[in-house]
Amino acid sequence: MTATERIWTFVTCLVATLVVVFLATPLVVTILTSFGSSSLFTLPPPSWSVRWYQRLTSVRGLGSTLLVSVEIAALSTFSSIVIGGLASIALVRGRFPGRTAIGTFLTSPLMLPGLVIGIALLQAFRFAGLRDVWTSLLLAHMIVTLPYAVRTIYSSLLLFDFTLVEAARTLGCSPMQAYIRVLIPALAPAFITSGIFAFLASMDNYAVSIFFTDAWTKTLPIMMLNLAEEQPDPTIAAISSLLIGLVLIFLIICDRAIGLRRIVDQH
Amino acid sequence: MQNSVLEVAGAEKAFGSTTVLSGVDLAVENGEFISLLGPSGCGKTTLLRIVAGLLSADRGTVKLSGADITGLPTHMRGVGVVFQNYALFPHLTVAQNVAFGLKAQQISAGDIRATVAKYLDLVQLTSMADRPIRGLSGGQQQRVAVARALAVSPKLLLLDEPFSALDRKLRELMQIELKRILREVGITTVLVTHDQEEALVMSDRIAVMNKGAIEQFAAPGLIYQKPASRFVLDFVGHSTRIAGTTAKTTDGLLAIETAFGTLHAQSGYIPGSPVTVAIRPERISMSMAQETPPSVNVLSARLTDIIFQGSKYHLLFENQGDSHLLVEAGRIPEGMAVGANVHLHWSLEDTLVFPGAQE
Ligand SMILES: Nc1ncnc2c1ncn2[C@@H]1O[C@H](COP(=O)(O)OP(=O)(O)O)[C@@H](O)[C@H]1O
Numbered sequence: 001m002t003a004t005e006r007i008w009t010f011v012t013c014l015v016a017t018l019v020v021v022f023l024a025t026p027l028v029v030t031i032l033t034s035f036g037s038s039s040l041f042t043l044p045p046p047s048w049s050v051r052w053y054q055r056l057t058s059v060r061g062l063g064s065t066l067l068v069s070v071e072i073a074a075l076s077t078f079s080s081i082v083i084g085g086l087a088s089i090a091l092v093r094g095r096f097p098g099r100t101a102i103g104t105f106l107t108s109p110l111m112l113p114g115l116v117i118g119i120a121l122l123q124a125f126r127f128a129g130l131r132d133v134w135t136s137l138l139l140a141h142m143i144v145t146l147p148y149a150v151r152t153i154y155s156s157l158l159l160f161d162f163t164l165v166e167a168a169r170t171l172g173c174s175p176m177q178a179y180i181r182v183l184i185p186a187l188a189p190a191f192i193t194s195g196i197f198a199f200l201a202s203m204d205n206y207a208v209s210i211f212f213t214d215a216w217t218k219t220l221p222i223m224m225l226n227l228a229e230e231q232p233d234p235t236i237a238a239i240s241s242l243l244i245g246l247v248l249i250f251l252i253i254c255d256r257a258i259g260l261r262r263i264v265d266q267h
Numbered sequence: 268m269q270n271s272v273l274e275v276a277g278a279e280k281a282f283g284s285t286t287v288l289s290g291v292d293l294a295v296e297n298g299e300f301i302s303l304l305g306p307s308g309c310g311k312t313t314l315l316r317i318v319a320g321l322l323s324a325d326r327g328t329v330k331l332s333g334a335d336i337t338g339l340p341t342h343m344r345g346v347g348v349v350f351q352n353y354a355l356f357p358h359l360t361v362a363q364n365v366a367f368g369l370k371a372q373q374i375s376a377g378d379i380r381a382t383v384a385k386y387l388d389l390v391q392l393t394s395m396a397d398r399p400i401r402g403l404s405g406g407q408q409q410r411v412a413v414a415r416a417l418a419v420s421p422k423l424l425l426l427d428e429p430f431s432a433l434d435r436k437l438r439e440l441m442q443i444e445l446k447r448i449l450r451e452v453g454i455t456t457v458l459v460t461h462d463q464e465e466a467l468v469m470s471d472r473i474a475v476m477n478k479g480a481i482e483q484f485a486a487p488g489l490i491y492q493k494p495a496s497r498f499v500l501d502f503v504g505h506s507t508r509i510a511g512t513t514a515k516t517t518d519g520l521l522a523i524e525t526a527f528g529t530l531h532a533q534s535g536y537i538p539g540s541p542v543t544v545a546i547r548p549e550r551i552s553m554s555m556a557q558e559t560p561p562s563v564n565v566l567s568a569r570l571t572d573i574i575f576q577g578s579k580y581h582l583l584f585e586n587q588g589d590s591h592l593l594v595e596a597g598r599i600p601e602g603m604a605v606g607a608n609v610h611l612h613w614s615l616e617d618t619l620v621f622p623g624a625q626e
């Protein structure tokens with residue numbers, strides 16, 4: 001290694017470390033605070049305790065809110081994968097004008113500010129006479145999660161060899177059976193990855209949800225904001241820490257899935 | 268024909284404004300091995316896909332064992348296909364690939380296992396049963412693809428350039444091996460290839476295709492010795508060609524005036540037509556002697572080059588400059604050297620005549 005190379009390696013490592021510290025500090029602070037005994041956000045805490053986690057059981061409506069969030073996230077993720085999967089097949093296999101435009105349009109919610117989508121949907125739902133909070137939330141979250149499904153499944157489909165489906169048909173499978181027995185297993189990593197991202201995007205969404213919640217039906221991020229306004233104590237830090245844990249578990253699964261696919265693709 | 272397994276009649280197909288098949292007729296007998304031979308892009312794969320039901324023809328019918336299957340979906344046809352890239356299922360093992368088609372039918376697990384074992388044994392892959400597809404060699408993948416296609420007992424097997432992914436040595440081995448397997452099963456087979464040697468080695472009959480039409484459908488020997496068109500002559504094997512103009516026909520013998528003198532052939536043309544006389548290079552005999560051999564066509568030419576080809580020699584001759592004649596011989600006759608004047612002669616049956624004087 002020459003001296004210049006050594007300096008560059010050092011600079012790269014330094015920058016990388018700083019970025020990691022910058023990204024990780026808030027998470028570490030949150031977790032530390034959640035295990036502190038003080039009701040103020042002091043660091044280091046005077047002593048360690050799990051009282052904020054015990055307090056979670058007495059937070060009114062936490063259970064039902066969590067349920068709403070998980071329901072909405074799970075349902076919107078599932079329908080996004082189904083709709084996004086079918087749309088991707090059409091985009092990859094179809095020969096119709098405007099395919100690229102439709103593909104871009106389906107992924108565009110990723111690039112639009114959530115507030116814009118929220119306001120637009122609010123007006124559209126009003127116009128359509130849709131008043132039910134839960135249904136509005138679900139539809140809105142489907143629009144938020146769809147791009148994740150389309151993006152990942154579409155790029156996997158581009159690599160998929162459709163001769164495999166034809167081979168299955170010559171072996172006695174109807175077109176539907178052929179897709180189920182050949183395409184679905186081949187796309188499994190894409191389903192897992194996009195599913196995890198879509199689920200987290202829904203769980204985490206604030207900007208769009210805010211337009212569709214009321215006092216009885218709300219999602220977790222909305223409730224946490226309410227809590228922070230009403231009683232700013234480390235209870236939200238405890239909820240946040242649990243969410244961080246959840247995300248970590250998901251990320252590990254995701255890494256396994258993507259990692260597996262990398263190994264597969266290299267062959 | 269009564270016992271045709273496959274009968275294609277008047278198959279036409281166009282993609283947009285490009286005509287890919289222009290009226291193909293093809294009948295394959297029970298147990299026969301035939302090849303569709305033609306240059307890349309002549310429509311071989313398209314025809315295969317129409318037979319398999321993966322593509323629908325614009326016009327024409329497909330019959331299997333006498334039953335019209337033109338409108339029948341692929342999975343109800345009972346036509347097995349070995350795809351050019353083999354299309355093995357990467358998420359399954361060797362045995363699971365072979366079992367794939369059996370699982371789509373109502374067959375007990377025990378019967379599936381027995382059938383898979385039988386076909387793995389046939390292609391000699393029993394020891395590889397539980398291996399994943401990745402990591403198999405090209406030859407092994409080909410055998411898995413064949414076993415998978417045969418396991419569901421199709422009435423007809425279609426092979427799309429199954430050797431193109433293999434290197435030369437392995438290709439020759441696998442051709443013999445595949446022929447053994449298919450003869451053992453006794454299945455009617457259509458092989459698609461652009462490799463004339465492959466077609467000559469493997470087939471009972473060869474259909475030579477050009478620009479979406481079959482130019483000749485005959486036994487390999489006939490294709491080689493009596494090519495039906497200039498295209499077949501050029502596509503299969505080498506030939507020595509001499510441009511000429513037809514003269515009178517006497518006693519059924521056509522006289523053709525060429526730069527090498529008058530040649531004769533058993534052919535019918537009106538006098539004054541431009542034609543090409545063609546001879547397979549190994550059918551030409553050479554002699555240094557002056558006396559006329561009993562062959563009908565004789566010409567004398569100067570030897571300009573001897574090219575050693577391993578098992579044989581190619582000799583190049585010319586006469587008054589421009590025309591180069593190719594002769595193939597197992598050995599060089601005694602006393603023959605570059606610069607020598609040589610008599611070339613060949614029989615009437617070996618004299619092929621095609622319209623048009625272009626070489
Ligand atoms: N799906 C398709 N769309 C448009 N053109 C096609 C399609 N499939 C094949 N062709 C064209 O049809 C011609 C014949 O193709 P193919 O049957 O694959 O030839 P071969 O197998 O003899 O090489 C080629 O010129 C090819 O470009």
Ligand SMILES: [Mg+2]
Pocket residue numbers: 308311312313
């Ligand atoms: Mg082809």
